[in-house]
Amino acid sequence: MDPHDLVIVAGRRLPRVDEVLDGWFEVAAARAGRFGSRYAHIIESLRHNTVGGKRFRPRMVLAAYESLGGTDIDAAARVAAAYELLHTALIVHDDVIDRDFIRRGRPNVSGSYRDRATTAGIALPLAEHRGMSVAVVAGDLALAGAYRLIDESGADELTRGRLIELLDDAVSAAAAGEYTDVDFSLHVEMPSVEEVVEMERLKTAWYSFEAPLQAGAVLAGASLPTIDALGVFGRNIGIAYQIIDDVLGVFGEEDVTGKSATGDLREGKRTVLIAHAATQPEWAAVRGLFGDPDLDDAGAARLRDAITASGARTFAELLAGDYANRAWEALAGHAVPASARDELAPVVRAVLERTR
CATH class of the missing domain: 1.10.600.10 (Farnesyl Diphosphate Synthase)
Known part of the structure; x- marks a missing residue:
């Protein structure tokens, strides 16, 4: 679950983070639209699944940045939004691994595309496979977006390199942890x-x-x-x-x-x-x-x-x-x-x- 009871920090700058995320989704949807309306719908489904989150990871970025004297809120909001997109990518992929089709009480990306498939008359096993396949694609797009937002932060080259390295480490750690979690489930001991x-x-x-x-x-x-x-x-x-x-x-x-x-x-x-x-x-x-x-x-x-x-x-x-x-x-x-x-x-x- 999201750390919903830890939302007391750095809440005053979150609207700017939401603006950055909205801008990213608009650009991503426009880019996707060049490849067809069906592909563009993936972006909208992904966007729908970010609504209602507590923006906890952006709060951590902003809390550290502002309390340490940072003043460029636009740069901070982009870095903060990058971690929200990373979170989105990881939970979308985690739902695929766990074969979950519901998150926060409503269909997630896998669930929404499964439901679209069943409505079209596709049998449930194939519909579920379609839903999970689309979710893998959607998660990949969110992950790529996280890196793009860091690159667009406006930070100098040295700082941007350090931010990318932190994001790389976070992605690698999450992958290693997910792999270990899956591996645990495959062993009796x-x-x-x-x-x-x-x-x-x-x-x-x-x-x-x-x-x-x-x-x-x-x-x-x-x-x-x-x-x-x-x-x-x-x-x-x-x-x-x-x-x-x-x-x-x-x-x-x-x-x-x-x-x-x-x-x-x-x-x-x-x-x-x-x-x-x-x-x-x-x-x-x-x-x-x-x-x-x-x-x-x-x-x-x-x-x-x-x-x-x-x-x-x-x-x-x-x-x-x-x-x-x-x-x-x-x-x-x-x-x-x-x-x-x-x-x-x-x-x-x-x-x-x-x-x-």
Whole structure:
């Protein structure tokens, strides 16, 4: 899910980010239109799937940039919008990998093109394949757009090169994390807690926290120690957030989180919560339920009871708190100016509050 409760930072400049994104979609649609209306519709479908997001990654870019003295909001908005397009590309592709056709309660790119195909009379298996195929194309376009926005930021050549390198690292990390996550699902044995933490850092924390914060700092002309410190902060707070997100994916109230509390258990998702529970004796009695595609509410309740009894929920919440504390230590260090610390401190507080 999106970090919807961390939207308290850098919200005042988001309209400019939305303007940049609107401009990119308009140009992309016009370019696509030269190749036919069917191709242009892909851009519109992609645009539709960015509506309703909290623009969290742009907020991280802007929070770092402005708190470190940056004043060129147009340049910052383009870099921030690049990370929103990267997020769009990754979630579109992630939905293909997970064979999901719904996001935020409505059809995603795969789902909308699947539905168009079924309406045209195409059988469901072929319609689903068509939907996922179009989504791969759409995700590729969004990824290319992220690089284009960095290139159009107006930053000098050296700064632009550093921004591209950060984006490259984020893309590579997300790919490695996604690959690892898929690989976990193909093996019967459960990964260790340490392996899951590293996967979650690569798949989510890097492009959601580390890279956007460092990009904002680089664009603001911050010193290398400050850029590094913000990277450490982003890495640790990102891991903390993801651990708690996984706990809420099993124990959260669905009407609050907007996410099924059974889906992760039915899917057999490898998380810190499950990796720890699997090492405890309570797991043996419920192991067969985990990852069962026909898991019902009663089975899910048995799994939750076993996870709680094993101490895994407490372990995960304490581990998240530990990573949040590490994040605060990086933020409180001498390398981070007080202005940036004050801007980003609410992120730490919000994550810590989610552990209670």
